[in-house]
Amino acid sequence: MAFNLTRRKFLQTASLAAAAVPLSKVVSATTGVTKAPLVAKGTNGDKTVVGGICEMCFWRCQLVGKVRDGRLMKLEGNPKSIDNGTAICARGNAGVQLLYDVDRLKYPMKNVGERGAPKWKRISWQEALDECGSKLKSTVDQYGAQGICVFPHGASAKYPMHYFERAVGTHNVSEASFFQCRGIRDTAYVATIGKAPGEKVDMPNTKVLFFIGDHLGENIHVSHIKAYIQGLQNGAKLIVADPRFSASAAKADIWVQIKPGTDTAYMLAIMNYLVKNNKYDKAFVENHTEGFEEFSAAISEWTLEKAAKECDITAEQIKEVAEMLAANAPNVAIHPGRHVSWHGNDFQRQRALACLTGILGAYYVKGGWVPAKGPKVGGVSWAKEDHGHKYNLNYNHEEDAKVYPYNPPGTPTELIRDCAISGKPYPIKSCVVWGQNPMQTIPGQEKMKDLFRAMDFIMCVDVMPTDVTMWADILLPESSYLERYDFIKTGTQWDLSKEHQQYISARMPLVPAMFERKDQIYITNEIAKRMGHEAKIPVKTIEEMVDQNLATAELSIEKLKAEDGIHIQPGKDPYGIPEDFMVRLFNEDIEDAGHPGAPTYKPVPQPPKGFARLLYGRAPVHTFNRSQNNVWLHNAMPDNPVWLNDQVAANLGLIDGDVVGFVNSDGVESRTTTTVKVTPGIRKDCVYMYHGYGSANPLLTIGVGAGVDDQSLITNLAIDPETGCNGMRNNFVKLIKDGKVLDIPA
Amino acid sequence: MQYGMIIDLERCVGCHACTIACRAEWEVPVPYQRNWVKRLGPTMTDDGMASTYYPGLCNHCDKPPCVDECPAEPVEMTFTDYKTGKTKTMEVAATWKDPFDGSVQVDKERCLGCGACADACPYGARYVNPDLADDNSEGKVDKCTYCKPRVEAGLTPACVQTCIADARIFGDLADPNSEVSQYVKKGAKGLEPKGGHLGTNSRYYGNKKDMGLLFADYTPKMADMGSVKRRAMMASMVKPAMRKAKDMGILGLAGVMLVKGLSDNEDSK
Secondary structure: OHHHHHHHHHHHHHHOOHHHOOHHHOEOOOOOOEOOOOOOOOOOOOEEEEEEEOOOOOOOOEEEEEEEOOEEEEEEEOOOOOOOOOOOOHHHHOHHHHHOOOOOOOOOEEEOOEOOEOOEEEOOHHHHHHHHHHHHHHHHHHHOHHHEEEEEOOHHHHHHHHHHHHHHOOOOEOOHHHHHHHHHHHHHHHHHHOOOOOOOEOHHHOOEEEEEOOOEOOEOOHHHHHHHHHHHHOOOEEEEEOOEOOOOHHHOOEEEOOOOOOHHHHHHHHHHHHHHOOOOOHHHHHHHEEOHHHHHHHOOOOOHHHHHHHHOOOHHHHHHHHHHHHHHOOOEEEOOOOOOOOOOOHHHHHHHHHHHHHHOOOEOOOOOEOOOOOOOOOOOOOOOOOOOOOOOOOEEOOOOEEOOOOOOOOOOHHHHHHHHHHOOOOOOOEEEEEEOOHHHHOOOHHHHHHHHHOOOEEEEEEOOOOHHHHHOOEEEEEOOOOOOOOOEEEEEOOOOOOOOEEEEEEOOOOOOOOOOOEOHHHHHHHHHHHOOOHHHOOOOOHHHHHHHHHHOOOOOHHHHHHOOOEEEEEOOOOOOOOOOOOEEOOOHHHHHOOOOOOOOOOOOOOOOOEOEEEEEEOOOOOOOOOOOOOHHHHHHOOOOOEEEEHHHHHHHOOOOOOEEEEEEOOOOEOOOOEEEEEEOOEOOOEEEEEOOOOEOOOOOOOOEOOOOOHHHHOOOOEEOOOOOOEEOOOOEEEEEEOOEEEOEOO | OOEEEEEEOOOOOOOOHHHHHHHHHHOOOOOOOOOEEEEEEEEEEOOEEEEEEEEEOOOOOOOOOOHHHOOOOOEEEEEEOOOOOOEEEEEEOOEEEOOOOOOEEEOOOOOOOOOHHHHHOOOOOEEEEHHHOEOOEOOEEEEOOOOHHHHHOOOOOHHHHHOOOOOEEEEEOOOOOOHHHHHHHHOOEOOOOEOOOOOOOEEEEOOHHHHHHHHHHHOOEOOOHHHHHHHHHHHHHHHHHHHHHHHHOOOOHHHHHHHHHHHOOHHHO
């Protein structure tokens, strides 16, 4: 069945473009004999179009397109790139199939059925924009700007997000990239070193790579992988803490098969060992840290033995890791992670990573955490306006303080959802979803539906009919990253030991947008006009925005085109610590806000009897839930087999390939099934699957029902107390086989 | 000259960029493939817990079992060394081993689409593309060409160009100074089938644990050449008959089914 679907889809997709008439059907008129088929020509003779910036994921590699008779045949890395070079990943290569996906949104649509079970009617842009403008304006008139909530994601969502935040004036914006992903990392590092860390570890030049849950190889970002592999090739040791034998664990010198949720205890024991044994960087601590005394006192209870017990690993191994780090300090890369919203104790774990880097003296040194010095470009957008705290849900007016003091930008998701559903402290009545699929990025799908049910109006803008679009009243088709200008990508060469160079490149369309798809500037501005904000519109077109932003660097779209899409200029040496750089090992501001000022371990809930913890992560060929309908990527990994410990499987009588469903400890069952992957490479107390599968929208003819939607099983909404971000790994499941629920043995 | 490819498993991260770039470059339709990546493990081995990848493609064997089985009428073809301009004329069926670069190639114009060569390959490196069916065939066989047209235009193979970890290295195994030859000296090995030696020119390099896992899981058996030969023979007999029957407009449903049954590719089910 899956085969037939895929096959039909491929043919449909292929025939969308004129060049793809099935050749075998070309029959000679004179002889009636079919001419022998033509060999695929390859793309070498095709026209090269420069200026592409990938957005199959958010690393954003630089592309060129190979165009034949107006059809984009292939994407390649831009040979001029000093970032990804000629390389792009599977997703990048499969961008062609997103572009021509027959399931893509093509016209503005109005839902004439029910929310959640839509019937779509094609309408004109005029009608769609009038409807969006008047409904949103009516919400603002009746309930105030705070009556609108926004769920944005991606490059195209920034401009509309700024419009609603700045010009309209709502605080109620929740980006999944912050609240369900990396926001905790950023604010924890800001609270420790004053900067968001990115993934700026100097992997090519390090002696030891230290990963907590990072699974590079399954998590693919091209230049990051290049840096990682270069580090390993240069002889770096790799330490990977993960309950699962991940792609990185498979390349590791030391695999720490840690119990989920205990990573902070593990790092506290390493740090305590380093302090107690005088193996930390005393000069660095002296010159560049604050609060060492309080910090070392606070972590002193964490002996190797105590952590070994808590983390279910050996004291010897913790010591081995600590010794390896100490022996190679300061040239050690303590990776800050990326998706870190795990257990609701995550701010403290991220603080521990930042502090560990500090006591090893591993900031701004070769092989440590080193922020490359990139070029500056402009950031034209809607003008900032002060809208006060009155309607900020993350503000406690009685105490005159934030509810979640270290929240990332925007308002914590649960504050918005609770307010929208309860109507307290004020009504939220309109919802704008732009490029995000909150049904599968945010845990608690029923709660998300309750939010939608409370709305007077919902609009979605996307390229694909994702699950959330089923809840839209108005659904607008956006041009994809291959068909529009917008994002400006800047950076440096990925190996900091090489000649220092900077690059600037801007996204430019490789092919014109098809059907009635429009870019975000057009859509936002048209809505702004209808809401009475015409005078505040900062740019009239997307080209104007890009040109203004490039002008900061004395560049323009035309100049970039003349430079094959990428401007390269001399860079700066990133090594060398700024004199005033400080690591706040103990941060009294955090303590003043009512949270531990030194990194502190808080145990997480354990699986009830008969359940295993549900862990999830990335598939190398998919980005979250965005690519499962892509025919090439679907074919590469059509579903997400659940990793099950081999001894547990033997106890349950399960073998590789058995088809199973799931029920979680809240009684929620998975809508679909997947297969079992039996392996000794996962702990007994957890199961693992790739995130993002099992879409529910039947308009995704390939992705619908393929694999299991992990997010549907994440109903326990842990909240990280410092940041208000979700923790998503405190959910527990049993397997269902042939209708029978199987208890996971302890 | 003997083209060869090394896959460095110490570098490979199993990302599938190679397989998708190949699809785009050569319009390889789903679910078929010219190359593939399979994930192995995690599993317990004598050397500890292991997990690695099997990025597979045509091995462009020194003694390709596929070539001998092609039932298409042999014709004289003149080959040219694109570097020196030297030529050589040989009698070949619809698939052959290039006398200059050692790659194994297919002439789709003359391919009968019988799939005998695909069956003869122990690696599953060939498929019959039914989209390319014509009056002479139920499809055309397709496989990795080491991107011969790209290489002769001065480019690298599409999979090599896009490899994010520089894990794929292409070059001349006959040149002892080439990077691929250096890898062979370091121990890069081909997946030779049990009980056979084909002279594989796509080879793997990695640590003991990963190589052990790869060779344990994916050392193939030689194909059952008896059944391959039967299929080739049937194809050589039936295809012209079908062509004739179609021209006469008398081939009934049963006949079509017979022909289809004979040329069905079991690997593509």
